[in-house]
Each structure stands twice: as structure tokens, then as C-alpha cells.
Amino acid sequence: MSDDDLAENVSHRFDRLAPTDAERTVEGRPSRAAVLAWWEERFGIPPATFENHTFWEKGNGKLWVLAGEAADPSEVEAIGATVLRTRQEHWKPTTDAVQRFGHLATQNVIDLELAEAERFAAGEDQEIERWDGDWGYLIAAHELPREEGDDADGERAILGVGLYVHGELRSTVPKGRRRDL
Amino acid sequence: MHEVLERYRPIVDEFDAFAAAVERPLGKTVRVNTIKADVERVRAAFEDAGIAAEPTAWNPELLAVETDGPGSTWPAFHGWIHSQEAVSTLPPIALDPQPGETIWDACAAPGSKTTQIAAMMDDEGRVVANDRNMGRLSALRFNAERLGVTNAIVTNRDARNYSLDPLAVDEFDRALVDAPCSGEGTLRKNPAALDSWSEGFLADVSGVQTDVLQRAIQATKSGGRVVYSTCTYAPEENEAVLDRVLDAEDCRIVDQELPIETRPGITEWDGTSFDPSVERAARIYPHLNDTGGFFVATLEVGA
Numbered sequence: 001m002s003d004d005d006l007a008e009n010v011s012h013r014f015d016r017l018a019p020t021d022a023e024r025t026v027e028g029r030p031s032r033a034a035v036l037a038w039w040e041e042r043f044g045i046p047p048a049t050f051e052n053h054t055f056w057e058k059g060n061g062k063l064w065v066l067a068g069e070a071a072d073p074s075e076v077e078a079i080g081a082t083v084l085r086t087r088q089e090h091w092k093p094t095t096d097a098v099q100r101f102g103h104l105a106t107q108n109v110i111d112l113e114l115a116e117a118e119r120f121a122a123g124e125d126q127e128i129e130r131w132d133g134d135w136g137y138l139i140a141a142h143e144l145p146r147e148e149g150d151d152a153d154g155e156r157a158i159l160g161v162g163l164y165v166h167g168e169l170r171s172t173v174p175k176g177r178r179r180d181l
Numbered sequence: 182m183h184e185v186l187e188r189y190r191p192i193v194d195e196f197d198a199f200a201a202a203v204e205r206p207l208g209k210t211v212r213v214n215t216i217k218a219d220v221e222r223v224r225a226a227f228e229d230a231g232i233a234a235e236p237t238a239w240n241p242e243l244l245a246v247e248t249d250g251p252g253s254t255w256p257a258f259h260g261w262i263h264s265q266e267a268v269s270t271l272p273p274i275a276l277d278p279q280p281g282e283t284i285w286d287a288c289a290a291p292g293s294k295t296t297q298i299a300a301m302m303d304d305e306g307r308v309v310a311n312d313r314n315m316g317r318l319s320a321l322r323f324n325a326e327r328l329g330v331t332n333a334i335v336t337n338r339d340a341r342n343y344s345l346d347p348l349a350v351d352e353f354d355r356a357l358v359d360a361p362c363s364g365e366g367t368l369r370k371n372p373a374a375l376d377s378w379s380e381g382f383l384a385d386v387s388g389v390q391t392d393v394l395q396r397a398i399q400a401t402k403s404g405g406r407v408v409y410s411t412c413t414y415a416p417e418e419n420e421a422v423l424d425r426v427l428d429a430e431d432c433r434i435v436d437q438e439l440p441i442e443t444r445p446g447i448t449e450w451d452g453t454s455f456d457p458s459v460e461r462a463a464r465i466y467p468h469l470n471d472t473g474g475f476f477v478a479t480l481e482v483g484a
Contacts, residue, residue, distance in 0.1 A: 052305070053331060067304055067332035071349030077318060078335035081326045099260055100217065100329035121258050144255060145225040155222070157259055176323060179258045 014064065014073045017055040029057050030086050038084075038091055043139060044106030053080070061087025065097065090136055095160040095173055102139045102158035109139045110162060110169065117142035120159055123178040125170045138162045140169065183368060183375050189414050192447050193466060202468035207369040211251050211262040212270060212293075213242045215300045216329045218261035220244075226256045239440035239470070243270055260327045265293045266370065268465055268475035272359050272410040273297040275437050275479050281306040282354040287340040287397050290317030292324040294359055299330040308333045309348060311340055341392040345400060355406045356397040360390040362411040362418050366474025369467060383417040390422045398430045403483035407432070410477045414464070416450035419476045423462060424455040426480075434458040437479040442469040446478065 007026050017032045018024045024031055030038075032055050036047040056064045056079055066080030073079045083097040102109070110131055112120060119126050120140050131138075140162040143154035160177070163170040182200040193199045211234070213223050220242060227234035232254065233247040243265075248254070256262045273294050278284050280303045289295045289310035299308050310325070310333050312318045318337055325333050334348065340358075345351070363382060367374045390411070397407050411418050423434060423446070434456075446462030448455050462478035 065331055066334075068307060069349065070334060073334060073348075076334050076336050076348075078322050078325075078333070080331040080333065081329070094326075096260075096326040096329065099327075100331070144222070145229050147221060148225045148228050157226075157255070159258075177258070177327065179253050181253060181255065181258065 012058070014056045014058045014070075014076070014079055017057060017063070026057075028061070028087060030063070035063065035084065035086075039101075042091075042137070043102070043104075043108050045101060045104045049101060049104055055083070056080075061085050092137055092172070093139075093161055095177055098139050098161055099158050102141070103156065105139050108134055108137075109141050109156075110164070111156065112140055112142045112159070114142065117159060118181050120162065120169070120171045121173060121179050121181055123171050123173050123175070125168055127167055128164075128169045129167050131164060131169070135164050137172075138164050138169070140171075185365065185375050185378050186368075186414070192416075192450070193414075194444070195468060198468040199466050202466070202471070203368050203474075205369060205467075207266065207473060208471070209246050209248065209251055210237065210265060210267050211244050211246055211256075212265045212297060213244065214261055214263055214296065214328045215242065216304050217259065218256070223256045223261050226261070227254065230254055237267060240267070240270055240274075243267060260329055263293060263296060263324065263328060265297070267470070267472045268366070268412070269293050270297060271439055271441070271465070271475060271477050272357055272408050273301060275410075275439060275477050276355050276357050276406060276408045278302050278308075278355055279306075283307045283350055284309070285353040285356040285397065285400060286310045287343070287356060287358045287393055288312060288360055289335075290314060290321040292321035294357060295321060295333060296324055296328045296330055298357070299325070299332055300328075302332065304330060304332045306332055307350070309336065309350065309353070310334070311336045311338055311343065313337070313339050341389065341396055343396055343400065352402040353397075353400055353405065354402060355408075356401045357408050357410070358390075358394045358397045359410045360393060360418070360422075362386060362390070362413040363415055364412055365414050366412040366465075366467075366476075369473055383415055387417050387422055390418055391425050394422060394426050395430055398426065398432050398480065398482050401482045405482045407480045407482060408477065409480065410475065412473060412475055414466075414474055414476070416447055419464075419478075420446045420448070420450065420455045420459040420462065421453070423459050423478055423480075427456050427458070431483045432480045434461045435479050435481045436461050437463065437477065439463055439477065441465065441472070444469070446476075
């Protein structure tokens with residue numbers, strides 16, 4: 001089926017993603033398989049991470065992730081959490097989704113120093129020349145101690161989503177989540 | 182002390198200690214969000230920031246923090262903690278939700294208890310979080326997403342005639358009615374809490390409380406558990422509501438194990454006597470555990 005044959009998305013309703021691209025019935029809506037493949041290809045997050053979750057679209061390209069199933073969530077305000085925006089050339093994960101699942105990422109994670117992490121959390125853009133990986137949406141992280149005590153090892157803590165282009169990391173932390181730390 | 186609280190002199194032992202405790206500001210507590218972190222990691226991050234964070238004696242996941250602004254810390258930014266008053270963690274403890282169950286949080290905004298319930302369920306199963314107030318519902322959604330909750334469905338309806346139809350839910354395993362109330366117990370954090378208090382309001386709000394609790398009992402499976410809670414001392418909103426619901430619905434009040442010191446529900450108020458089983462409910466006064474004031478009762482459906 002080509003996109004020309006598919007129905008249009010209804011923006012105010014939650015609709016479940018089709019399992020695969022071949023089973024899609026709505027124009028431009030990604031399939032569950034495509035979403036799982038994206039997380040794995042971009043960040044190395046295994047598809048099994050989401051084996052007990054379903055994916056839904058409400059609004060144009062705004063995807064939600066829900067633990068378990070829902071029969072007809074047409075009259076509800078929210079199901080689970082927003083996870084991904086897909087109706088643009090580069091898919092953009094949400095801050096909340098990477099804070100929830102980003103610890104499983106094995107690639108495209110940029111580790112920030114404390115001062116950089118503070119600027120990121122405040123929503124500021126900054127020059128970071130040392131990154132020699134892919135451009136585009138990255139998971140930004142920093143280290144926090146795992147245990148109490150002066151000699152405790154650090155462990156990666158996920159900050160959110162950064163857009164890396166031309167040597168600059170742009171913070172995409174939403175206004176309501178920004179903090180002056 | 183606020184003059185409204187004088188009406189409770191006959192039912193509160195150690196009334197002077199009560200009156201003194203109400204005047205003291207409340208210490209800050211944060212609940213560790215076990216969906217995204219654990220107690221050890223949160224304490225380490227607070228220690229790294231030079232902020233003392235000690236587990237409370239009765240709830241290891243509730244930390245007393247020595248800062249007025251726990252929201253401007255790394256644990257908050259990461260969604261590892263939620264600022265929550267100590268007594269507010271009691272209704273989910275009484276509810277005891279299990280992973281995989283289906284839970285109704287009837288008056289859920291701004292979501293402190295919803296997110297605590299989700300965490301107790303390991304974010305598995307279903308929490309249906311409802312609130313009638315659309316503005317407060319956006320705070321609930323913000324908190325749920327910040328804390329990484331994926332098992333909640335959020336609805337904006339009147340809980341009194343709540344329909345389960347669109348939810349793929351026949352009945353709930355458990356339900357929480359953390360009812361809108363006069364808020365007398367919140368004076369320690371909000372000294373203006375009683376500025377608009379009136380006996381007329383008590384009469385109105387107790388009608389809503391009764392209707393929501395009845396709907397929760399009807400929507401919960403036989404043998405299932407319903408927890409009723411308020412942050413007020415007024416018997417009109419507490420024991421009187423339970424008494425009416427015991428008459429109207431097939432349910433009973435059961436013993437509950439709460440980890441803090443409590444006083445039993447009262448069986449007489451203002452010339453009216455209540456079903457003796459309301460004694461199984463718990464009254465929490467500020468001087469007992471250095472908390473806000475609260476009321477919790479656990480009911481079992483159809484038994």
C-alpha cells in the first residue's frame with residue numbers, strides 16, 4: 001500500500017500504531033516496528049525494552065508509550081507518556097522518554113562535565129567541540145555518585161535530549177523542566 | 182492557633198500539644214521515585230550537593246531533606262524524587278497496590294499519590310488517574326511524565342458518575358478516594374488554608390465525598406479494597422461519610438496497618454453517633470508524628 005491509499009490522521013484521538021509498515025492504515029503514521037528499529041539504530045536501545053508497552057499517536061506525529069494495552073482510549077486525556085515526534089525528517093525523542101529509557105543506550109550519548117550539565121539543564125545552547133560522533137538528536141548525560149562517600153564511583157545519569165549541529169549542543173529541555181542548579 | 186480548630190477540643194487528647202504542633206512549620210520531605218532511581222542513589226546525589234537527606238523512621242523511601250528548595254537539585258531534575266508531604270504517602274501504603282493490578286485514583290490531581298501507586302506497581306498494570314479539574318490535571322500529567330510513569334491513563338470526568346466503558350476495564354482491583362476536603366490538616370504548610378472555612382462548605386463537600394466513595398465501591402471488584410482519605414479533622418467529612426456509605430453500599434471498614442502513630446476514628450460527634458466500625462479508621466494529628474493532619478480508612482467491598 002502506498003501512502004496515497006491511506007487515511008488521514010485524526011488529531012484529537014489516540015490511535016494505536018500498526019505492528020509493521022505493511023499493516024499501516026493511516027498516512028504518515030509510523031509502525032511499531034519502525035519505532036522499535038529507530039530506538040535500536042539511533043541509541044542501541046534493544047526492542048525488548050518495549051515488549052510490554054504499546055505505542056499510540058495523538059496529534060500529528062506525537063507518539064505516546066503505554067505500559068500494557070488499552071481498548072478504546074478515545075475519550076481520555078493521556079495514555080502513558082509522550083515518547084517521540086515523528087512527522088519531521090529527524091525523529092525527536094522527548095526528555096521524559098530518554099530520562100525513562102535512555103540509561104539503556106549504548107551510542108549517541110554525549111557525556112557532559114558538571115558545568116556543561118548545568119547549562120544543559122538550564123536550557124542553554126553551548127559549543128562542545130570534542131564530540132566526533134553523529135550529528136542530530138543525542139542523549140545528554142552526566143555522572144553522579146552511585147553511593148555515598150568521597151571515593152564512590154560515578155554512574156551515568158540521563159539529562160535529556162540535545163540537538164548537535166556545527167559544534168553546538170542545543171538543549172531541548174522543555175521550559176517547565178528547566179532548572180537553575 | 183486558628184479558631185476553627187477549637188471545635189476539636191472535645192475529641193483530641195493532649196489538645197495543647199496539638200495546638201502547639203499546628204503552629205510549627207512543616208519540615209520538607211521528598212519521596213524517592215523507584216521507577217527511575219533508588220534510595221541509595223538519591224541520597225548519594227544529595228550528599229554530593231551538600232544537602233542532608235535522612236530516611237524517615239517509618240518510611241525508608243521518604244527522605245527528610247534540609248533544604249527549602251528540593252526542586253532545584255539534580256535528583257529533582259532527573260525525576261528521581263517527588264516533593265510530597267509525609268502523611269500524603271499513607272493512602273497508597275494502605276491501598277497496597279500490586280504490579281499488574283488495575284487501580285482507580287478517583288481524585289488524582291496533582292498526582293503525588295498516583296505516581297506513588299505507579300511506583301509501587303513497578304509501573305506495570307494500570308492506574309486510571311481521574312480528576313474533574315482540568316487545570317490540576319495538567320499538573321498531574323507533568324508529574325507523571327517527569328517521574329517516568331507509563332502505566333497511567335488520565336481522564337477528566339466527574340468521579341461521582343464515572344463510566345468505565347472506554348477503558349477496557351470491567352472493574353477495579355482497588356480504588357483510592359483521596360477526596361477534595363476543607364484542608365484543615367494542611368495549616369502547617371499553608372497558614373491560609375482555613376481562610377474560607379465554613380460549616381456550609383462542610384455540608385456541601387461531604388455530599389461530594391460520599392458520592393465519590395460510593396462510586397468507588399460500586400466500581401471495585403468484590404473482595405477488593407477501597408481507601409478513603411482526607412487532609413481534614415472534620416468528622417462531617419470523615420466518619421460521617423463512612424457511616425453513610427456503610428448504610429448505602431455492600432462494604433465494611435477493615436483494620437489497616439499504618440506505619441505511624443494514629444488515633445481511632447470517633448463514633449460520636451455533635452449529637453450524632455456513627456457505626457462502631459469507624460473506629461478502625463485512623464486519625465493522624467500533627468503532634469503524634471510531627472506531620473500534617475490526615476484521615477485514612479480502608480474498606481473492603483462486598484464482604
